[in-house]
Amino acid sequence: MSEVQLKDALDALKTNGVRITPQRHAILEYLISSHLHPTADEIYKSLESDFPSMSVATVYNNLRVFRNVGLIKELTYGDASSRFDFVTHDHYHIICDECGTIVDFHHPGLEEVERLASYMTGFQVNSHRLEVYGTCPACSNVNVQ
Amino acid sequence: MSEVQLKDALDALKTNGVRITPQRHAILEYLISSHLHPTADEIYKSLESDFPSMSVATVYNNLRVFRNVGLIKELTYGDASSRFDFVTHDHYHIICDECGTIVDFHHPGLEEVERLASYMTGFQVNSHRLEVYGTCPACSNVNVQ
DNA sequence: TAAACTAATTATAATGATTACAATGAAGTA
DNA sequence: TACTTCATTGTAATCATTATAATTAGTTTA
Incomplete structure (x- = not known):
């Protein structure tokens, strides 16, 4: 796990006036160390042993806080x-249609598409979302057999 | 409304062995004529007067059928x-962060991104999803005032 | 440090989109 | 016409997420 990322994240919370509780620390740590794009419930279950009394609402609440802080x-x-x-550096996701695995891949941002979309629709553009779908190597091999 | 699109859609259903019921006809017609990207519930409410006894489950069932047929x-x-x-020709969507309006815009497919993602991850690529987010002209004007 | 204030956590109930199910009805076929 | 299959209907169930109210823990100030 990247200690630097954790420290930066905690600093960002402080800057935004968000208190750092043991639960928040643990959820952040889990998000940084696991690169598995977990669901709220997966986070909840993973931290259950360390925080037996933690509520699933706490996970949802804090995920929203982290998202709002960026x-x-x-x-x-x-x-x-x-x-x-x-959030680290810019990357997109490719998702397996069979098993749902999400893998990161790096690609320059699609500023040109944003510009064109803005020009054609008159929108002020803020962001975009791109995902590629397909079959992961593991599932491809299964299908062959 | 494009009669050609409707005819092609009905043919596609026949080819796939899907019966054409009055409800399916009406839902298809609504989807083709309205370019508002409706929700299941909006479709249900819009057809309520013509089909007072139609169940919302029918709308969901048939949307799934249509999606499976492509x-x-x-x-x-x-x-x-x-x-x-x-589904018509290739287009992407730009979505207003303020009011949720979805507007189509045309752009060549991102085959190059697909190729790169495939090369970097070893996935067999099937498709991709791209959405641009921003503020629509109407909401921009409101904000100015 | 202790009191006072504010924010976070917890447990649980509520929400809302979607699906499952069983019964009824309609379409296609012999 | 009878039979088989598929579609529709109404309702109950599911499940992720959010709202609520009470309790607890951090933070600030005296």
Whole structure:
């Protein structure tokens, strides 16, 4: 786990006047160390042994706080649970249609697309979302057999 | 409304062995004529006067059928309702952060990004999803005043 | 340090979109 | 016409997420 990332995140919280509680510390630590894009429930279950009395509402509340501060991004997929991604450098996601695995890949931002969309629609553009879908190597191998 | 699109859609259903019921006809017609990316509930409410006894489950069931046949795309946004988009030529969406309006814009497909993602991750790529977010002209004007 | 104030946590109930289920109805086929 | 299959209906169930109210813990100030 990157201690630097954790320290920066805690500083960001302080700057925003957000108290640092043991639960928040643990959730942040988990988000930084696990690169698995966990759901709220996965975080809750993972921290259950360390915080037996923690409520699932606490996880949701704090994920919202972290998102508002800009520390994490929420990845939403219809009726399935949201997944949460600690914000580092710019990257996009590729998602396996079979097993749901999410893998990061680096690619320059699509500023040109943003510019064009803005020009064609008259919107002021803030951001964009890009995801690629396909079959991961593991699932491809299974299918072959 | 494009009669050609409706005819093609009905043909596609027949080819796939899907019966064409009055409800399905009406839902399809609504999806083609309205370019508002409606939710299941909006479709349900709009057809209520013509089909007083139609169940909301029928709308959901048939949207799933249409999606499986490839006639429509489901646009998902976390815990909010899914929106449904009749598939025509390639286009992406730009969405207003303030009011949620969805506007189509045309842009060449991002095959290069798909290729790069595939190369970097070893995935077989099937598709991608791109959305741009910003503020629509109407909301921009409101903010100025 | 102790009191006072504010924010966070907890447990639980409520919400709301979507799906599952069983019964009824309609379409296609022999 | 009878049979089989699929679609629709109404309702109950599911499940992620949020709201609420009470309790607890941090922070600030005297």
